[in-house]
Amino acid sequence: MKKPITALNTTVLATILALCFLSCKKEKKEEVKTEVRATYTEKNDDSLCLSEASWFPHSQTPPPAEGKGSPFDVSSTTNCIFHQWSWQKFLWVTKPEGSLPLFLNQKEIIQVTDAMQPVTQQQGTSVVLTDTIQAGFEHGVLKVNPTYNSTVNKAFTVHYSIHTSLIMQKSAEAFKAALASGELPADNLQAFPVGSLELKVAWVDAKATPSDKTENYYTTTAAIINKDGKTYTNTEVALLGMHVVGVVENHPEFIWATFEHNDMAPNYDWKVNSASSTSEKLLFAEGSTTGLDGITFIKDDKPVLASKAFDLFQYGVPVTTSGYMQTSQKEPENFNNIEEINASVAKNLKDVWKNYFYNGSIWIDTDGLTQEQQAQKIVSLGGKIGAATPGSSARGSLNCANVTMETFTQTSQKNISDINVTNLQNCFTCHNPISFAGNTSPIYLSHIFDAYIKSSEGKSKEEIDLMKDEQHKKTAEFLRTLK
Structure with a gap:
């Protein structure tokens, strides 16, 4: 394993020092502002994981404390604080600023391409939509249930946008310069700073x-x-789901949180071996389905079964027909915490965002480790960073996925009976510290950053997509062997 970078050229060093100075300065201000809530409170008893009064009304939700002095600046964390951060961060990025939510204001957070290039906004619109391909080598495209709106009766295609914080964008530029100059080796222990944020919507x-x-x-x-790939049509669009992925103190692997609208799809019921709904949902037609056909995509064609998409596990918490799987953490604490905080937030929200729920998040155990040890752990885990087996490091929702974005990659198994604790899939299945070219670093957990580096090296979008596909294909094939 290579040692952390010890020297940088003058330009890059100045850039990184400036970033650090701004980050530290901002962090100090945050500490002063949030001094009285340095830790999240738990109401009544230790079993309750609830929202904070300071988050409401939604128009005034403050950003969560994330750096020094935050709930994460401790040697031993609780499960609940990760769920509280996830909800508070979602409320912060969606809070209204004028006529738009904060994440669309192009100030603190900007829209970028899947290669981390800023997107030029079009007149009269707040977001540009060009991407319809889901993650995974199957190139899945999600279409909605046409009977959800029977008067139109059309299977509209779901689109995606990506957004990053300016902190992450500026750090990416500094890392790119250091990699290009050779001052930062391709294998390294660098990580994105606290405040780095990615959203996928x-x-x-x-x-x-x-x-x-x-x-x-x-x-x-x-x-x-x-279809011409050059012109645009201004269209009213509805938000279906959002990934909120951010770095907090002691967690350079990012917290990977996800949210969905509450009328998307049912959860698979493992006790009766089916997913069902007595009403039309946006991604699931009234009725029921058994097995994986509703979330299995046929390459370059369509799902095996259209309009039957579902969440494989409620809140991403893996279960079997007999109860919770034995994993790297005890349940039902994680499940109960998510259920409790969802109910707590729902009671306090009054605007349109009350119709969205938190479907879980995933992170790894870094308790008691120094920053260097955290980076070393991430790199040493490699492709196994998301492993859910007993004794592994993954924590939270161990099969974390969003039905609107990972519809067809919730599992790599062909039969639902083959799914077990050894082959669960989650965000870390693909987002691990191994780059598309095989190098290792915590910074490669971000695919848009990896694509940003590859494009700066002269790789075309087609070449980068092929590299991604090969990585996803190898992962899927490996997981299928774990019965």
């Missing part, structure tokens, strides 16, 4: 929703790319 044409339900979705005007 799922959208669909608002006409996919019936008129009496559209008001339950956050909607905005998007510029959707036309």
